[in-house]
Amino acid sequence: MAPVRRKKSTINLLVPFLIIALVFGFLIWNKYRASRMPNPRPHVQHPSGSRRVVLFFVADGTRLAREARELESCADTASCVRETLNELFNGPLGELDKALPEGALLNNVRVEGDTALVDLSRTFVDAMPSGSSAEMMAVYSIVNTVCVNFPAITKVRLTVAGEGNLILKHLDLSAPLTADYGLEGPPSDAAKPSHTDTTGGTP
Template sequence: MPLVRRKRVNIGLVLPFLVIALAFGWMLWQKYQTSYRIPATPQTKQHSGTRTVVLFFVADGNRLAREARELESCNEAGACIKNTLDALLSGPLGDYDVALPENTSLNSVRIEGGTAVVDLSREFAVDLPSGSSAEMLAVYSIVDTISANYPQISRVKLTVEGNSSTVLNHLDLSAPLAPDYSLEQASGQAPAVAPSTPKKGK
């Protein structure tokens, strides 16, 4: 009988510690998940007066990576997209690298149905590093940032100083582009089949 009593006492002492440890572990896990979770459909307006957006920057020099950012709430889609792209152009807060040339500025944003038309300064095209990979990362950092935060936008049309037929060294931007989230995968090279046509004569 004494042996049985000791076992019950030990279990009684251990159980509260197990419950506390499990509860603490669950809270830590929830906090970790919250800090890294990107909302599938971020809210344009939240009760707190802010909204969470996801921005696409460059990681490891060869892929896109997401960084969450808190911005002021807004109501009009074009203005919201412009504010989001301004945050993208301001650069990452963490250890990522910006995909866009340093002096690139945003001229305008307008919505045409399900397409966002984004006009950039000439520096975007002139100061881009050479190579198809750099061009892909720069272009899709914009396209994926818009598409991930605004599901009503299915395609993004990039223009440079109003030129709707801009062609970079390797990518043709004359047609609207759909997002390409495969660029988040670690890789030492650009996708085998680029979603844009090469520049003629290159």
């Protein structure tokens, strides 16, 4: 009967050992499987909300007029000005006419203190229609759009392909310009800007 007891003792010792081995094996397998799984991408929250801006186009071929538009929120003043002017360069959505020469592009925007430096493509000059009225409408559609939406900016300096001290046939662009709202008819209440951020306002 001694061999039977020894066999039972051996089995009693093996059972806990096998259980421990299975537990460790399971833990090691789980770690291996977890290491093979791709890490989930962190959740990035995108800025929400929108801002309402006013763009200046041409009405009746003789005066500037306002068109309101909803744009996405933006990170800083320079990028807000750039996105707003890009909408201006894209042209009107309603019955107004584009004030800018056909093919003119926005190159760059910088903000230094109370002045926005707006660099335009060479086409802005080369494709400009003749006449002082066309020049006034084109230049002040930009200046007024910037100043009406960003009250902290009181002056706009226009350059073309990086060239300053520019003089058009009828307008001197060598110095920063201030807004001229006398070039428009009285705006309707619907065209007044109303912002959900702090980058713009009403003149």
